[in-house]
Amino acid sequence: MLTPELQARLAAPLTLGPFKIHSRVFQSPLSGVTDLVFRRLVRRYAPTSMLYTEMVSATEIHHLRNLPQMMRVDPHEQPISIQLFDCRPDFMGEAARKAVAEGADTIDINMGCPVNKITKRGGGSSLLRQPEVAEAIVKAVVAAVDVPVTVKTRLGWDDDEITIVEFAQRLAGAGAQMLTIHGRTRQQGYTGAARWDWIGRVKQAVTIPVIANGDIFSVDAAVDCLTQTGADGVMCSRGTLGYPFLVGEIDHFLKTGERLPEPSVVTRLTWAKEHLIGLWDYKGQRGIYQARKHLAWYCKGFVGAGVWRDRLAQIETVEGGLALLEEAIATTIDPR
Ligand SMILES: Cc1cc2nc3c(=O)[nH]c(=O)nc-3n(C[C@H](O)[C@H](O)[C@H](O)COP(=O)(O)O)c2cc1C
Known part of the structure; x- marks a missing residue:
C-alpha cells in the first residue's frame, strides 16, 4: 500500500552530489534491449526517470576508433546513464571520459552480469570475488570524470558467499554515489525470487542511495519492495520487455497515488x-x-x-x- 509516509519519503528528488534525479523509478540496462529506440518509447511515459544504455565493454571502447552504437545517446534524453563493464581500471577511466563526452549524466559500472563470457574475463559479477579490483575500478572512474559514478551488482557469488553488505560499504568508500542491488546471487542467474531482505540490509549499511532491483513487474511489486527494503528507488527490468509503459506507470503512481489505465x-x-x-x-x-x-x-x-x-x-x-x-x-x- 502506498502510505502517506512512503509517498513523503520518496517525494524529494534523489540527490547524487549536485545531480538530482526527479523520479524514484529506473529503467535498467538490458543488453540487446535498451538501445536508443527502446529508450525513446520508455521516455514517453517516464519523462524524468533515469534510463541506462546496454552495457558496453571498456576494452572495446579502447580499441575502436569510433564509439560503439550502443553508447550513443540522444542529445535530449537526460537523465541518462551509460553502463560500462571491464576489469581494467585504466580502460574504465578512459571509457568513462568518452561516455561523459557523449552525454552521460552518470557512469554506471556493471558488477552483476552473470554471463560466462564476461565473468571469465574478470568483468561483471566476477568482481564480487575480487573486491580490491572492484574498488580500484570505482576509484579510477571517479578520478576520471566529474559526474556521479554508480554501481549495479548482485548479492554475491552464490548462497555460500553473500558478500553484498561488505562489498557495498567498500564501493561507497571508494566513491560510488549510488548502488543498484539485484537481489539474486550470480549463481541464481535470473531464477528464483529476488531476495529483497538483503537489499534492506544494504540500505541499513551505507549512506549513499540504494536502488532495489529484481522482480519489479508491477506497481504493487514496486510499492511492496520500497516498503520492505526502505530503498531509495526501484529499477524495472524484465517487466519492461514488450511493455515500455511500466517505468512510467510506477512513477506516476508513486507521485500521484493514481493508477494509469492499462494500455489496450x-x-x-x-x-x-x-x-x-x-x-x-x-x-x-x-x-x-x-x-x-x-x-x-x-x-x-x-x-x-x-x-x-x-x-x-x-x-x-x-x-x-x-x-x-x-x-x-x-x-x-x-x-x-
Ligand atoms: C535480456 C537481459 C539483458 C540484461 N542486460 C543487462 C545489462 O546490460 N546490464 C546490467 O547491469 N544488467 C543486465 N541485466 C540484468 C537486469 O538489469 C536485472 O538486474 C535483472 O533482470 C533482474 O531484474 P528482474 O528480476 O526485474 O528482471 C539483463 C537482464 C536481461 C534479462
Whole structure:
C-alpha cells in the first residue's frame, strides 16, 4: 500500500552530489534491449526517470576508433546513464571520459552480469570475488570524470558467499554515489525470487542511495519492495520487455497515488509498430532481426497471442512485420 509516509519519503528528488534525479523509478540496462529506440518509447511515459544504455565493454571502447552504437545517446534524453563493464581500471577511466563526452549524466559500472563470457574475463559479477579490483575500478572512474559514478551488482557469488553488505560499504568508500542491488546471487542467474531482505540490509549499511532491483513487474511489486527494503528507488527490468509503459506507470503512481489505465492491446501493438520502424531506421536489417523478440514480447494477454508471437518471430522485412501487426490489430479481441 502506498502510505502517506512512503509517498513523503520518496517525494524529494534523489540527490547524487549536485545531480538530482526527479523520479524514484529506473529503467535498467538490458543488453540487446535498451538501445536508443527502446529508450525513446520508455521516455514517453517516464519523462524524468533515469534510463541506462546496454552495457558496453571498456576494452572495446579502447580499441575502436569510433564509439560503439550502443553508447550513443540522444542529445535530449537526460537523465541518462551509460553502463560500462571491464576489469581494467585504466580502460574504465578512459571509457568513462568518452561516455561523459557523449552525454552521460552518470557512469554506471556493471558488477552483476552473470554471463560466462564476461565473468571469465574478470568483468561483471566476477568482481564480487575480487573486491580490491572492484574498488580500484570505482576509484579510477571517479578520478576520471566529474559526474556521479554508480554501481549495479548482485548479492554475491552464490548462497555460500553473500558478500553484498561488505562489498557495498567498500564501493561507497571508494566513491560510488549510488548502488543498484539485484537481489539474486550470480549463481541464481535470473531464477528464483529476488531476495529483497538483503537489499534492506544494504540500505541499513551505507549512506549513499540504494536502488532495489529484481522482480519489479508491477506497481504493487514496486510499492511492496520500497516498503520492505526502505530503498531509495526501484529499477524495472524484465517487466519492461514488450511493455515500455511500466517505468512510467510506477512513477506516476508513486507521485500521484493514481493508477494509469492499462494500455489496450491496440495501443501495445501500435507501439510495437513504432518499435519496429525505429529499429529498422536505426539499425537496418540487423534491427529487423532484433525486432523479432521485441514484437513477440508485445504479444501477450489476448486471444491468439501465441500465434502472432510465432509469426512475428520470423519476420524478414519491415513491411512484413508491419503487415502482420496491422492484421493483428484488425483481428484481435481485447479481453478487457
Ligand atoms: C535480456 C537481459 C539483458 C540484461 N542486460 C543487462 C545489462 O546490460 N546490464 C546490467 O547491469 N544488467 C543486465 N541485466 C540484468 C537486469 O538489469 C536485472 O538486474 C535483472 O533482470 C533482474 O531484474 P528482474 O528480476 O526485474 O528482471 C539483463 C537482464 C536481461 C534479462
